Every structure is written in structure tokens, then in C-alpha cells.
Amino acid sequence: MPEQRIEQLFLVPGSTKAEVAAWGAAVLEFAAYFPGVFISHDYADALRPEFERITIVEPDSWPDDLWTMIKQNPRQLVVEKLNAPTPEVLAEILHVRVYYGLRFGFQTEYDWKQQWPPGVSLIGLHGRSDGNLHGVDYDIVQKARIETIKLTSHAEPSTLERLRAINPGLFIIVRPILNFNNDGRAHRIGPQEFFDATANDLQRLFDYDPNIQYVEVHNEPNLVIEGLGGWWTNGKEFSAWFDEVVRLYRERWPAKKYGFPGLSPGSNMNNVRQAMRQFLGEAALAAARADWIAVHGYWISEREMTEPIHGFTWQLYRQFFPDKLLFITEFGNPAQPKQLVAEQYSRYYGILRHVAGLGGAVSYVVSTSNSYESPRWAWRDENGQDVGIAAEVGLRRYIR
Secondary structure, three states, X not given: OOOOOOOEEEEOOOOOHHHHHHHHHHHHHHHHHOOOEEEEOOXXXXXXXXXOEEEEEOHHHOOHHHHHHHHHOOOOOEEEEEOOOOHHHHHHHHHHHHHHOOOOOOOOOOOOOOOOOOOOOEEEEEOOOOOOOOOOHHHHHHHOOOOEEEEEOXXXXXXXXXXXXXXXXXXEEEEOXXXXXXXXXXXXXXXXXXXXXXXXXXXXXXXXXXXXXXXXOOOOOXXXXXXXXXXXXXXXXXXXXXXXXXXXXXXXXXXXEEEEOOOXXXXXXXXXXXXXXXXXXXXXXXXXXXXXXXXXEEOOOOHHHHOOOOOOHHHHHHHHOOOOOEEEEEXXXXXXXXXXXXXXXXXXXXXXXXXXXXXXXXXXXXXXXXXXXXXXHOOEOOOOOEOOHHHHHHHOOOOO
């Protein structure tokens, strides 16, 4: 049965003719399959009377005039905002629509009931960089009633044993760890080298506890000290690195769940960081292929806690990946007094508890011997002094 003809305007972005051509090419398969699709970069076409539907790619990139024209149009237009950070990602999205014959995508919100239902975003805490917890770190875990913990692959079975004694059902995320920092520059570490350097540590943990399933593959790759400028210089090159590492891991452990790593939030900083949104856009296909996606979020004021560019970066990710399980694998406020921070963390966990498709949130970090990092992030200092966060979180004031 032939597809019903619907007059649909597809507005594609681009600042040069070459960019517009690349975006337009991403729509060609879709336009060939569904009758009535008109591809344009001229938003004045939104005024043309024949169009019933308008799809606007990368809605934040268009001028206010477009939205004014749509609001003032006497006709009732159906407008779709389609987030796709690169032409390649747009082509992938539209290919799925063509494959399923769904011209306007899935018209209902993604159903998380089977994969990860709402109301169970786990309350988490990050371990130490050496993997193991020390001394009264465990008291903090117990006092806060921690439900998930993120460990590096250097963790020993003794750490897992003590954690399981506190909470037998503890959900554990593991990050394979390798030093990419070469005195402020990036070590050039290839996928095979990364696999070879981390496989034995992972195998040791899996042998001790087969229930460990979730692996976050690397950490903040948009930072120079985490590899940017070495094997990869942008998100697209990192995608190839990530895909190959995951392939190697899957060959050895096919049943594990491999996560795209959390990125350092923020804008471009020369010789330090590539902007999170730019890097994520370039690496979006690799993220979409991962089993789950890690998110990092930080803030330094009350207002920033729930802003999408600070504490709520997960909202930006959800725009691009509506059907992907997200884990906030690092979050925190390094600036304000600990009493305020404790109350914020308690509310933060409580808010996220009701977000569908969010697996959990992991505060950074339980404790650290670094004299600069400890007063900014830690839940206790190296003398064993509890700063008050754990007790507040353990009260569950904002969780029914």
C-alpha cells in the first residue's frame, strides 16, 4: 500500500553551503521513501501554505524569527523539533524511521517499564582512584545507605567483600583505569593497548563477583589529560577508539553492559578540554551504539544544581538519546559549605528518583588523599572526619 502523501518541510541547519549540503544529504533517503518531503535551509519556507508538518533539525541553532513566524501563522502547523548534533546522527535517526515505516518516529514516550522503570534511580558514591576503599570509607557508605558504587578496575576483592557485607544487593559499576596524562599532554594509547592493560584487572573482579555487569569504558575523553590530542583529537576519532575497545571487551565478556563514558561538562578550553556538546555530537553514533551512557554534572550554586549545563546535564543527553539508559557517574558541588552541599545532594538524589530511564547518580568522591581535591569533593577527610553529607543523605528526607 503506497505511503500517504503529507506535505512536510524539513528545515536543515548549516552556516556554509557545504554544511547545508551535508545536512540535506542526510535527509535524502527519508525524502525518497516518504512522499511530500521538501528539504530546505530557508526558514521563510515555513510560511508556505502547502506544508502541514514542519521538522526543524537542531532547533537551538535557528533564529528567533523562525519561532515568531510559526507562532503568528494563522494555520495550525504540527512542528517537530529534532535534535541531531551532526548530519551522520541525523541520517541514523531517519534511517530507523524508514526501516520501521514511522515517518514521525515513535509518537509516545519511550517505555522504560521493562528495562529500567522510573522511581529507582540509585543513590551512589564514587570510590577512590586506586579502586579500594579505606578505613572509615565503609562507615560513610553504611551511614548514607548507598545503593550503588563506582569503582575503578584496580579494586581488590577485599573491597568488594566489605561492600557486599554492608549491602548484599549493592549495584557496582566498574571503570577500567589507565593513566593518559603525560605531564599535561596526552599519552597516545590505542584500543589494543588499553584492552591489554585493563583486561586482567577486570577479569579478577568478574571472577570474584560475576554479578558485576556495568562497565564504563574510560573517563572524560574530551580532556587532554584523559587522552584528547593523543590517539583521538575529536569526538569522531574517539568513537572509532571506543567502538574498537568495546569490540575487544565483548569478545571476552559478551554478556557485560558497556557504557559510553561521562564527558567533562563545559565549553572549549585551549589545551584542556573540547566542549562537551561538540564532542558528544561528534561521538553520538558511538554513544548510541553503547549499552548505556554515562553523564557527569557539577555545580557551584543553588541555581546551577538543576540547570542543563551544570547539574542537570542528563537533560541534554536525554534530548539526543531518548531510549538510552543514563547513569550520572560523577556529580558534585566543590564550592559551597558542606552543610549546604549535603542538603543539595539529598534533594538531588530525591529529584532524580522519579526520572524514567535514569539508573542512578554517583557523587564524586568518598575520600581522597589529594590535599587539594579532598576539601572540595570528599564526604570525609583523610583523618576520618565525616563532613556531614552521609548522614543527611541517609535520612532520605526527599524520598518517599
